[in-house]
Amino acid sequence: MTPVFTVQGIQDLLEVYDTKVAITPKGLLGLMNKGVKGTKVIPFTSITAVQLKKARLTSGSIQFTLPGGNESRVGVMSATKDENSFLFGPKFNDTMEEIKTYIEKRSSELRNPPPQQVQAPTSSGLPVELAKLGELYSQGLLTAEEFQKAKSRLIQSS
Secondary structure, eight states: OOOSEEEEOSSEEEEEOSSEEEEEEOHHHHHHHHTTOOOEEEEGGGOOEEEEEOOSSSOEEEEEEOTTOOOOOSHHHHHTTOTTEEEEOGGGHHHHHHHHHHHHHHHHHHHSOOOOOOOOOOSOSHHHHHHHHHHHHHTTSSOHHHHHHHHHHHHHHO
């Protein structure tokens, strides 16, 4: 599966797919701050909120809130150790805004799929057509021979 977005941040690699996000610690900073836990994969359906803090004088961060999650609440320093956060530099501000919008939209779509179209029962099909023929015959609008021929054609064509 190919990522929709890939961003190498300050200490992690962020990969955004169609239905999930993956945060992989990279380099010495990633190892020091997040340890050797490996890649954190978060399905979009588990994300309840996305917080974005754009990079200015300090690094920016995007944080994914999960049900029962223990996300950091205080600044960039706490976000460095938060497995549900990704840190980035100023050149990625626009990309991260795009990613935030994409994830929020896809999360909503996946949690609330459009209602399936329910087809109304059709008034066709062999049983219905045979019933119509029987009605015509009982009303005297078809002879016995016409009824048998029409019935045979219907049965053969189904």
